[in-house]
Amino acid sequence: MREFSLPALYEVPADGNLTDLIRRNAAHHPDVAVVARKVGGEWQDVTATEFLAEVRAVAKGLIASGVEPGDRVGLMSRTRYEWTLLDFAIWSAGAVTVPVYETSSAEQIQWILGDSGAVACVVESAAHEAAVESVRDTLPALKSLWRIEGGGAVETLRKLGADIGDEVVDERSAIANADSPATIVYTSGTTGRPKGCVLSHRSFFAECGNVVARLKPIFVTGESSVLLFIPEAHVLGRLVEIAAVLAPIRLGHVADIKTLTDELASFRPTLVLGVPRVFEKVYNGARAKAQADGKGKIFDKAAATAIAYSEALDTPAGPSFGLKLKHKVFDRLVYSKLRAVLGGRATHAISGGAPLGARLGHFYRGIGFTVLEGYGLTESCAATTFNPWDRQKLGTVGQPMPGTVVRIADDGEVLLHGDHLFSGYWNNEAGTAEALSDGWFHTGDVGTLDEDGYLTITGRKKEIIITAGGKNVAPAVIEDRIRAHALIAECMVVGDGRPFVGALITVDQEFLPRWLAEHGKPADATVADLREDPELLAEIQRAVDDGNAAVSRAESVRKFRILTTQFTEDSGHVTPSLKLKRSVVVKDFAGEIEALYQR
Template structure:
């Protein structure tokens, strides 16, 4: 058993709650711009004083509507300024925020509202309201008393409703919560079974952000620090950045539609961003395909190789002269354009939710964007460990944050202990006991290792380890991550549990496929080319590259290209773009069986 601990480097407050940051900002930094929100075709600044006033007005409306201390209030909306406003208003009213992914089905919405006992919900628009109504018709939501809509001016409605609530009454509500009280119920994405509500306390956030903002001062604590949130705020990853920005007064913006992201980035010009690995994969693959379509594919490929080589060499602090010269040339020809696509001011990115991969980590650092990969779960208020600007080891998820310990169990499972570990699952003591042992160690379900310097490496999911008929243990994530890095491949599922060899199901990226088809003189109709020899050969090249990361016994021997897509809407992906293995295995049972016939 191996263990590593990072000592706590700061003092964590033992009183107060998350609303204190908003009050302090509004009082002591009244004119500081803390948000920039899109209004029409422009971005409008919001000062700390203005944000405090808006939060107090909405919170008074919640109090007037009968929301009591500890009541749960749900938010069902895309990522937008009002989401953050409502989150803090709910806390000011002494209540608990229950985020719901805006893509959730009526059945999923109904389960979360019922299980949490939510008293009110703020939904974004007509489509969201329709799903809430359907959930009400089909489920027992007797405790749900209020439904407001942002498109029906919920913020103004609540502001008017609370006009008679005094400042003293609101202050009593605001200060009612201590670090031990629940701030939010975040429901797991449900890759298996019904989602469980994770109880995250004010203290969990105060611990997490206290150490994270201090350790990531290069991101949060600079004069021009800013970020543009585009991940769902229902996800703990985006939520923790929101709270970190409010705490540090780093300017924050919101981008609700991924279709407008490039434009929004160009206008907002963030100094750091956060994204899941699939976003970084898409950016790389799209750039590669565009270069190929323009006849510059070989130049891009060479530029990518140089960026990766430069990053690897820089770890040793002595980059060869020839490589430096090549890097400087491609910085003018290629890298600068990629940085410009992120707004031109972005120096750092935070990646989480899944492994980024060694190659992409070096590529982005090589073009001038340091991707700080971290690791955590909903149950741990996001990050347990993270690479830092002055302590990065690409291919790992960094060292445990200060005040956090990691232990590798005898079976390889990673266990963590620290102040960010949740208070338990809502109304589910049995699941809580399974997740957190008597000594306070949280069992992550992930398998990994810790090196001599304390850097953590994730190697797979404990429950997803495949055991072949020959008794070989295979972690599918290693192969799947490598395959998804290929421009033509969208998603993949590695199979082989109890089988004589490892196989894979692959879906093709419909964004990059047309350029490949044109380059090879083929129709852009993917469905007619599933068995095309050139397409099969291209996927085989990706499989061969992925197999270099594993032993022969672990390598993919056969694969099948599927005609469809695995999407969140189709139920195969979670909102954070993780593959629901059980769903795909069930839906593709015949294709998997066909891999092993004969």
């Protein structure tokens, strides 16, 4: 099949913007808890009426500080209540939110705030504030900087806007129309410089409205809840934020993923959204604990039963009587405890950002916790396909979102069409023209559609690496920096579907003799002789550290392997123009890559 679409289930407003949602909630669900925040270690509900009032108060401060309609405002923080509050306040002031990952390097901060022309920025911590201040002299448009922790950004803005009336905010809120930019989300590109994806209010209405409508049984106002723990700087985090407000359902935030298990137990969400790495950690953690308690064999048998049970659900006959009996026993012994780790109430999860894997999908469905895998990009406002709650096909990334079209080009590339798409890259007409053609977005991914319109991603035309945690990594930035070291001939970043970024490194044979002499090494020593030499490893580490300085922690190289061979045209690893043939390197050095990820 070459093309598939489903009719829209949600009517995108002809006009208006996302601030209409919080006013609608206050009018129609005034006493419903739409957000929850941690106060003194306890969850405190915020009703629709209270949330609207808090958003207005902060928006008044932004207006009083000089933020004008259409201005860009940076927001650099971990996921927390204030992120959602500030996001809606920025829109209520008529401005555009520019997310900045809280792990971003000073260079990345400078580029994002500078390229977007941000006039103001809210950061979370003193470290974030120092990072912005370190490049502030290169940001002439940046007039205001507020800090949440220790700086009382929210309270400061409330006080700034104390003399501004509600009618001023309401006027500002009405300025942006459906096609006005809501946010500029910077995503990694193959050239190294992050590209600013301009997503309109219409994009989010189309995206979130149709997601909620298709998954309606798990988005029930007054009953359902979701705990957001992925970065709100990521477009997938924004999907959760806005979909929860649109539904509306109760939304909680977790800033530190290290406390996720405790937060799940206390918040008890009915819906969980995460990246595959989260679900892998839950599985691996449970298995490790079982082994430590001497129950490893029981856990492994339970896991095998869960997978077999889920696989049998897809057969005409279904699970056998014996399999059902084993499943029931393990449900009492193992599965119920695993569901308790996930809060005890959730029956479904949505996974995106990277491939989940059929085996893990079957395991979770087998324990009574169905993970619905989806696929999307920043340019498609997060999900563009996902598995419906009632017609899941494990191993696929689901059907097109209602109201959108997926097409497979002649070369296998996945093309997208719909209101959810971005309008272009900020300040980048060439990039926009390359990505958007006749209303179709060229994803750079390769895939197939089955007879029911379910998409399977089989590869990527572009070179972006996506880690198991869903982080997009552009290899060029860090590779170029590491390669700049005189001792390094070539560097190739790896980590697709892996827990962290690693690198394969070759040593420059022309510079090696000089380095050997300077460090008192035998003149005839080879790279193979010195592969584990502490001084050589330390020298390479310094180059890696320099490369890591240009990227965020999530994109940084954690481990590297020094290769004893070279990447050359003769070896088939580089093109005549000396570009790496990544797929060939990955294939030929699969053993070295595996070694990077062995414990």
